[in-house]
Amino acid sequence: MNTRILSILTLLLCFSVHTQEIDPLEKLDTYGQTVWVDSIMKSMTIDEKIGQLFMVQTYSNRDAQHEQDIIDLIKTYHIGGLVFFQGTPEKQIKMTNVFQKTSKVPLLIGFDGEWGLDMRLDNTYRFPWNMTLGAIQDESLIEEFGEMLGKHHSRIGIHVNFAPVVDVNINPANPIIGNRSFGEDPKNVAAKAIAFTKGMQSKHVLANAKHFPGHGDTDADSHLTLPTIPFSKQRLDSVELYPYRELFKNGLASVMVGHLSVPELEPNEALPSSLSKNIVNDLLKEKMGFKGLIFTDALNMKGAANFSSAAEINLEVIKAGNDILLMPGDIPASFAKLKEAIANGTITKTRLDESVRKILKAKYWAGLKNFKPITLENLHEDINGEDAEMLHYKLIENATTLLKNELQVFPVKDLSEAKIAYVKLGDDDNTTFVNRLNDYTKVDVISGKNLNEVIKKLKPYNLVIIGYHKSNESAWKDFKFSNKELVWLQEIARSKRVILDVFASAYSLLDIKTFTNIESVLVSYQNSKISQDISAQQIFGALSTKGRLPVSINDDFKVGDGINSSKLYRLSYGVPESVGMSSKKLERIDSLAKQVINSKMAPGLQVLVARKGKVVYRKSFGYHTAKKETRVQNSHLYDLASVTKILGGLPLIMKAEEEGKFTLETTLGELFPVLSNTDKKDITLKEALSHYGRLQAWIPYYLKTLDSVTKKASDKYYRNRPSEKFSIKVANKLYLRTDYKDSMYQAIADSPLLTRKRYKYSGLIFYLFNDYFEKTYNQPMDISDETFFYKPLGATTLTYKPREKFSEKIIVPTERDMYFREQLLRGYVHDQGAAMFGGVNGNAGLFSNSNDVAKMMQMYLQEGYYGGKRYFKAETVRKFNKRYYSKNDVRRGLGFDKPQINPREKATCGCVSPKSFGHSGYTGTYTWADPETELVYVFLSNRVYPTANNSGLVKSNIRTVAQQIIQDAIIAED
Template sequence: MKNLGFKFLLFSVLTLFMVNCSVNKNLSKEKTAVSKNVEKSKSEKFIDPSKVGFNFFEDTHSEKKWVDSIYNIMTFEEKLGQLFMVAAYSNKDTVHFNALDKLIKNYKIGGLIFFQGGPVRQAKLTNRFQAASKIPLFIGNDAEWGLSMRLDSTYKYPWNMTLGAIQDMKLIEDLGAQMGKETKRMGLQFNFAPVLDINTNPNNPIIGNRSFGEDKEEVTKRAVALMKGFQNQGVFSTGKHFPGHGDTETDSHKGLPIVNFSKERLNEVEFYPYKKMFNLGLSSVMVAHLNVPSLETRENHPSSISYNVVTNILKKQLGFNGLIFTDALNMKGASNFKKPGEIDLEAFLAGNDILLFAEDVPLAVEKFTQAYKDTLIPDERIEYSVKKILNYKYKAGLNKYKPIEINNLYSELNTPYSNSLQYKLFENAITVAKNDHQTLPINELEKTKIAYVKIGDDSGNTFLTTLKKYADITVVSNENIDSLNLELKKYNKVILGYHVSDKSWWKKYEFTETELALIEKISENNDVILDVFTKPYILSSLKSIDNIESIIVSYQNGDIAQEVSAELIFGAIEAKGKLPVSVGNLFKVGDGLSTQKINRLGFSTPESVGLSSEKLAEIDKIALKAIENRITPGAQILVARRGKVIYQKSFGYHTYKKEIKVKNSDIYDIASLSKIIGTLPNVMLDYDTKKINLDTRLGEMIHKARNSNKDSITFKELLSHYARLQAWEPFYKKTIDSISKKPLAKYYKKTELINFSTQVDENLFIRNDYNDTIIKKIIDSKLLLKKEYKYSDFTFILLKEYLETHHHKKLDVLAEENFFSKLGMSSTLYNPLQRFDIDMIPPTENDTYFRHQIVQGYVHDMAAAMQGGVAGHAGVFSNSIDIAKMMQMYLQKGNYGGIQYFSEKTFNDFNTCYFCAEGNRRGLGLDKPQLPGTSGPTCGCASLTSFGHTGFTGTMTWVDPETEIVYVFLSNRTFPDSNASNKLSKENIREDIQKIIQEAIIK
């Protein structure tokens, strides 16, 4: 000890001599401080390294035996090498890779921290470097919101600020587990997360979205949950940035931030999560480069190299015995203070175990070696950290290291589960901060005219697209605020979406003066819903929120966040999030209002509702094959389960010319689906209010049927296609010339006239009284001789007559007022050219026998066309999402969007097969699965309680209450020739897709 003291004294004297010769007094103080750190380090009592840190399992004799066996044969250089974790990039060139090879082989470094690159490239490099290392390397990654923080082609989970709004800790633990799985799959042992900083400074330039929030207890809850998820997967968590980076205004990458809190404040707030997590098994800690005067008296001395911070406080006062990392030593907060090599040595002397992002390992090793020779670093100090490192390598399974399997790496890092989890996270995070007059969710769609105004510099396309799936939304934009406000007077509700990129987590967004003026002006004159897709602090720049009815914080601007936020606005989900931070004087941390869920369709992933996305992908193959084989030019297909749309795609083109691609928003002639979409729900209303019942006679419903051969047909028989009615009649044939096939002037005019105002097609108008002729022909028609099931269009043509006569309104008006507008079926209507551009409507046929033109935007069915496009059996145009809304309403037995349209009993009565015993599968207006031994509309795999309908133009929709599945298939298979073979039916395209849906059920 005397010799050691003499050498230390000599070192100090020489040091002071050099200082006096060449540097100022401040540097002299620093050198003296190094000496103090050396003395403290030498006198430290070291704990048995096998008894420290987090245990994935209990320490065993085999663990100690392995650690001792490795340590005992290590050279001094190999021991030193274990202390260094060097930066690696998989997006750099061979010069970089070779340099790392050299460090591994020549300097025996203990680990690598990977930064930018790609998963496969990094995995291959990891295998290469591990193969080159005598002792398996630690591989770490900053993956605070998943591997995507550093690697392309990997899944990006929400920022911590977003997670801070979530109240369900199990959900955050699930996220930690998934991130842990992905981290482990990449051959990583460390995820340098979670961030434990309490972000009490809104202007913090480097933490911000990386923090869970400003409340120490809430931050701790989420950090614990995430840690449990990580570590349960065998991945070490690293709490950072000790002693607390949450209230700083300098980026430690660029300078040394100052933290001016007292010891008492730091102990009470900043240390709080650390103390809690140490007791729960946090495996490691990262020490930040901070200037904390209350903890380190030396001026501008980084906490990362402070013996008092690292050893006295972190290790002794707080009792942490796990691995201690420095923050990256290339950061200016450290590198401005000491040169490479010197900073490494001082960080080690301060008590750190692993020196992260060491910039010059050879120089650092040289410094360490000289310090050791000078007995400034005792053997016990090296043994303490190196054995601790080896203990952790054993716990991580590196004693039985296996290379990373490259096959399937990408798919295993981007699983369907990740998407399902992402939806749940945002469903639980998005926060309603204000909701005056219960503006949210938007109700009474039939009375609400909604405009959308986008502000910000990023896309809001997904948000807008999803909004439009719920209601008719008009985009309004004008650079002149006054002109914009004038335009907005037409609307009684305005959704303001503030969209800014979430690619840059550090970027500070504020409303521009123009945006602030716009928000103020619009909210003065309109009911406004302000939805901000960025961190909550943005709201603090608002001068006033008095005139803003509702404020939503959606936190990020990704597609799923936008989709989920739109769902919340229309009540498909309820608001659950709470603000993780205070927003000036407007909102307090923890604020967040609940909103009502009103069972509208939402959106998610197959796995979230117990379906396999891999199996559902087979639908694509069938659809594409159908198009390739010219079975149909294009199609829309939708699948929903448990109230969530989980598959909605469009395929092909409007025609075989392949000029216009089919989009989800396009509207198809749905043919006989019109029966259950337009006519039947209105009939059910009358049944529900007891205007009719199962035994009501047709003669009672329709005056013209009295005393006819159809007078005694009951409602039950009529709706069950069990009334002996003829299947159909080509009414048009008697109105065209038998030779030229041209419309007769007696019945038609090319231009609209007073008595010829019923439009059949673009340049064809039929006599207004011809509808009476159609009804008379049906009433006078002969009944079938045998009472048996016979599908007939006459049923619904007569039902239209009944509805219009009794309600004194046209069917299209009834359908719109009673259902379409209330359900938000804004793309569903008769005669669509009155509202939509023709390019949104796929044509149904090149008619060469009646209208002699391409039928597009006018109903294909000839009888319906002769009724002006509004018929009981045909005439409705719609798209898959709108059809799904009606079918979901049926599935929910008359309830949708908070409205009970008719009673459960009414629906059950209509979904009953009254004549199954007689071989008739039909319900009341609803088709049912085929009976045993017969053919029918389904795959044969749907339950007996299922129901739906098919249409001549190539449409189908089906609902199975037992599996809660809604299926919609729309196409224009009749184009260009409706008389061609119906290959869609013969090749069971719709049925095969339905079979895949059923087979996709996993729970």
């Protein structure tokens, strides 16, 4: 029994010693590392060893003299490391290559990139601050963030990034940490720091936890003075030191010691922690067992520099147990002081060798045994790639925190009844937020010189979104509400339902005395474009909120508070890589668009691509007309032409069929009295919608209304002003006889049938439904479409008669019609027949931008469900998206176009699945959806400008060529 106990005790003792002796700088090839370090140590003089202790600041935005000064320091004092600051990545790489070539021993390159290279360098990528990341619950995303920073830093030759900040920010008044901290919960800070460290060190960049022993609970800035951390050992152990202990267990490579006064750890309150043997050697190295590299904080900061002369400070720093002097002052004097201390035994050679050996081990760990000059090739793509953008979107989506949601106003569900206003508070940009809100529905921006004016303007609205926007320029910018803003917020909230969205530090909420009247509070943490974008998407339920508050807000909200909002399955917006598509391949559409414009196939166009419910490509090209006066914008409207069939006529047909008003076997004679005694009476709805009903392709109704001599609109049928007898508006100053609709219906009844049953595309069935829908739903067809579909979808630009709702400046002209209406058609439907129905028709008449077309197509793709609302039963969508006569070479479904059966046809690129569906339009429009790849594609143009004879776009199959590009952009899954 005694032998067994002894064995157990021996094992425990071994385990204890092993855990204390974990060396984070040790590589797997320990032998190779030891040989390399030993070989360099043996060849080094005392001067060269002393030089290894210095990490000197350098800047890539300074002149040639500065570069020469650094070269001289390397040669004269054998400097072991450099820390880079402001400049550009290109210049930093060039300087690094020069400096590395100059140095006998490879230099350890440091950098202060807490939220990425952008913290110091121009033209680089900026990620969120730690406080934002502290709200994320999925630690794997933080590890991915660390990997990305490691990749970017390594790419430009950096070996140690002075991150993460692991200060536990308990004091909201902390002037220097704040947003740089993961929050006030030590466990959350530790978990985030561990994940970050694992990620970054996996890319061979040393992580550096700072600022030991903890800079979070103070209202002083160590750059300016010596802050005091006046807490008991028990408190320090459970809060400030907790993240460090956890990080040491997980292989943290280095630590930065801050300039702090910590009376419980260092009796001399005037002695900064960075100079304290009690703190650095006795606590950090001995008691906590840290074996990694120890840096001081910057020694030019007042928290250290005010203590003594630079040379004395630098000597005391090494005596305290630090390994590297970061940004030391007076290098010549410091070098001499250290050399003297070694000579007289104040610092032993063993102590010097201890730090030098650790530094060399770190250099080997970082890959400096085989340093090769850093290349500039593909640099921009490597450090600003789509992978960074995709990660940024994921981080923000998982950070944004919903703190309150009374009356379930968040996310906004019913767009039919919603009348939404937006009011801006704060002094920073809000463009991305407002634009994205308006991608979901109409949101009016309300402003005024005084509160009374704003309150008056808000009267018609039933929901107000208040955005509080503060500068995202740096982590230290002021985030406080002004007294005026606080008054405006409370007064608006007293009378209106409010969603408050805070694009600033969560600490800004501390100024709000009461949240009683504010129904919903969303914290977006930063006013970046991506934060604005994601936040707007969450407000409308395209994305859900997942974040948890990393700090406390008085007694109102506690650490860990947060509500997971519901997802309504509206279109979201993001980068192609997030849905398995290639940005570079999609950019080929840009070249295709330029070809269209340069070849004058169309003066302009819009293209949208969505996959898996996310819009990942949405661009506008060219101008409204050849005059190049108005550039096409994403918000501008195009005449959809026959795409109207599946977005205007078909939805109402599907709704009525689902409601049991008719079946697919119902005959046209039963549906339409005008056909009841004609040769069309026995054609079934299924046959007609499949274009297999022997109906004529179209009827040129307008020809009979032209004067036989002048070939212009006849006075018998038209007036230039409306009246009771001439009420149908065909175009500007052109009104058709009110009773002429009956003549058009009769023309359909009288039209001859095809001699045999075969596939023949025909729009006649969609004309006939106008009268049917008006009588069935007791309102005009356009009102039914808007009420049942467009309004609840938030498709505000999907409309008939757009000139009644929108400025003509945003409506793209179609043709210069010189054969019928004798004018440039702008906001008046191009299709002559639809025009003679007053612009409202199931065959043509709809206008829209690409975004709103995509909403309808996504609803179909989701089998009738969108935005938390079911528009159709799934079986209804499947029923209409089915070929019933494919054996007879009819490729069409019911109303929907389908991929070609005959290879000679060009309905699609030939690269989409049989389940896919869509439609094309005469004016140069096209939309397609594929359930198999979850793709939605929209192409809008005015290819009939200047006239319908402009057929280049059709002959070149541009729309399906673009479809092939989109298909090719799907990244094959492993």
